[in-house]
Amino acid sequence: MSKIQIKLNGELRSLYVHPNDILLDVLRDKLGAKSPKCGCDRGDCGACTIFLNGKSVKSCNILAIEADEQEIVTIEGLSENGLTELQKKFVDMNSFQCGFCAPGITIAATELLNHNLNPSLEDVKEALSGNLCRCTGYTPILDAIMNCKK
Amino acid sequence: MEDLKFIGQPITRIDGKEKVSGAAIYADDIDFGPNLLYAEIVESQHAHAIIKSVDFTEALKVDGVINVFTGKDFPYKFGLYMKDRYIFAQDRVRFVGEQVAAVVARDPKAAKRAAKLVKVEYELLPAVLDQMEAIKDGADLLHPDLGDYAHVPWFFPKAKTNIAHWRKIRKGDSDKAFIEADYVLEDTYNVPRYAHCAIETHVAIGKFDLSGRLTVWASSQSPFTQRHLFAEALAPLGITHKDVRVIAPHVGGGFGGKAGVTMEILSAALATKLKGYAVKIRWTREQEFYNTYQRLGVVCKLKIGIKKDGTITGLDHKIYWDAGAYVEYGANVVNAVGLSAIGPYRIPNVTIDSVCIYTNLPPGGAYRGFGYSEFLFGLESHMNRIAKHLNMDPIEFRKLNAIKEGDTLAYGAHMNPNGLFDAIDKVKNAIEWDKEIKSKNPDKVIGKGFSLFWKAPAMPPNASSAAFLKFNEDASLNILVSGMDIGQGYLTVMAQIAAEVLSVPPHKIRVENPDTDRNPYEWQTVASHITWSCGNAVRKAALDARDQIFRLIERTHYLHYDMLYLEDEKVKCKTKPDFALPLKDFVINGIQVEDGTFKGGPIIARGVFMPEFSSTNADPETSQGGHPNVHYTVGAAALLLEIDKMTGKMKVLKVVEAIDCGKALNPDLVKGQITGGLLQGLATVLYEDMRYDDKGKLLNPNFTDYKLPTSMDIPDEIIPIIIEVPQPDGPYGARGMGEHTMLPAAPMIANAVDDALGVRITSMPITAEKVCMAVIRKNV
16 A cells, blocks of 8 residues: 545545555545546546546546646535536536536536637537537537637 | 416426536445445356356455355346346356356455456357347247246247247238238348447445345436335345335436346345345446346338328338347337337238347347337338338328327327327428538538337336425425436426426425335336326325315415415415415414414325326237327437448438427426437447347447447537427326437438438448448449
């Protein structure tokens, strides 16, 4: 077991992990951040997407020890001071159905809007192309993001 | 129609904030503390074999392993409509991936390591992988004891064969109809198996406490059915219904895959051997593909006769289902299609044989559409081909034969009110059917595809829904129901129904997914029947509450019951305009009268709905005489498909879908079903395909090799159209529409490909490769 330190949603957390522990499992089972979900365990579906040092990554593809001394934000962190404008739009436009993909998609879309204040529909589609949603046909999600442009 | 305040409004989902904030708890998110154990399943590597021995001595030596269990520990059968399977394989395995044993350990890694050390010795049997082989005389039998299996009275298994059920329709004289027809078109259509691919895999946690109480937390569409099947299967252990509790948190997608009982029973059963612990199983994505239900594969042999004027004289539809190793749920897909394989058409002479065939592939079961997508692919392809032969417009041909209210259905009952013709006309206009559309790119062609669709809920005749409703001090409400919000927005719509009756806005109403100990009965969240069925129960509960309120006001304020009404969370009186008593003043604490005493008390209401007109009593040789389906939901759809002639690559430029949901209780959610269902349907025809090797092993159980559409693959434009011809027995006229949205996708694509290129593809999926090859073949 190795001791690692992660800044998770603004709070410094220390814990022991096995060298082969997956970051997603550690976030969920040892650190209590349940919003990243496991949908495929191999980076195909994007349900486990989190911010690692401000960049969206799939936490099922990363070892926990790689996150030592790094900063992680999940949507628990994004929602801390109330919903963001994007999250409000998702609610207003009934963007999600089962909601299982919502945490990952919210991270991916937030990242896009952080870097591109005026994305085209094609930009949005591309930004979300690593996140699978089986319920919505994506359209209501894309509509909310397009409505959220600054 | 009365003035409606909340019904028909596109209000936001009551679970929206939970889901976007990360607050929503799914089964895998629940913490169970340090006594949580993990089970790893030892799976069959063979499609068909006798289990000679299971040796797990080495597995028990692994640090952290608690115990290993096999079929010997659970000699119990279960099944929804037919008891044809065991919790763990007993003496025989029937598909690759079937559960043979479980290793239970303190942590998942130890369980996984130990499971690899379990040695299972098999004696191989010939595998039956093709349903057309399985029905041949002398075929190897999967279930030699089929004749002894318990099943619902409307199934007709054939002992000593691989035929688990055979639904026959005989109406009129189809042989004569073909003789009298001017043209008969006959062909075979093939549809492979598909996977649901909810992004959340199945998860179930069982806990058998020291007092003998079994609780199962499950990602589920069917908490009450699961409770019932667990109690039935585990009855030999002394477990009764009251001892079993199923708690269903948010579910990350269902599409039929989480209906009935599949892997959940493993957690329930294992828990009974491990008192005091919680036992968790989370299916991997691979297991989700090969050991839940799959959509059944099918071969449809279709024959339709037509007069020169375009009238259909008769139909003969022989439908051979690859139903898999166990058909306890899947046989009802076969049944449902048998009853409805005429499609939404008026056809006087009908022969249908829908045959449920065991194969050594994973069990087939419920999948959004419940068999209708499968037969509509052939039927709606056929309609276009016939129209082409007659030199008729395919839409006009369909209008000539489309079903109308009161027409006789294949099984003799009559068609419900519906807006099929309105749907056809609106789709035709929106897609600009008569306008010629050409690609500017010479390498590309654009085809138009059209399809009708229909579907009835497939359910037992006595499937029922129930609702409890209780007021809180501030006149907010809790509604307890046991349907599942699998994404469709059911909880929101239940709130809207109660809101409408009681004048309490939906945001003051809490409706949550159920706990079978607290919430009243619901059959299952399947069949697109929950808005209709449970909606009726909620409406009745709200009317019960209103009745209690009015009776209380009548005896405390001496106002006439019939003059009272609810508005803006107040009781008002038509004859006394200044009377406006807020609900919050009395719904818990009652009303104080002159002598200082209080009358009334907490308002607690109930509602129950069962379709009392439904019956499966019919002649098994003809299916005439019963009323097995409560009603049909119908619709029409069309699309513009751009095809690259060089590569076969296709893109949907525009798609229009009109559906008659009776009344759109929440139009935004109805439209959400259309955009979502259409893409799921398009995926089955354009991308997805389950590939098995010659030994019955699934080759692509992951999202790398089984392609789901991404945000890059959506149609450029989607036009959803809502038609509202009220369902007389539906809440505010509503009938179901969730599954239906994907039904027209495959035949629309096939018809558009033919329109653009003049090639007819009769097997799904219709991939770019297949289109390209068809073009090459046509040109040589």
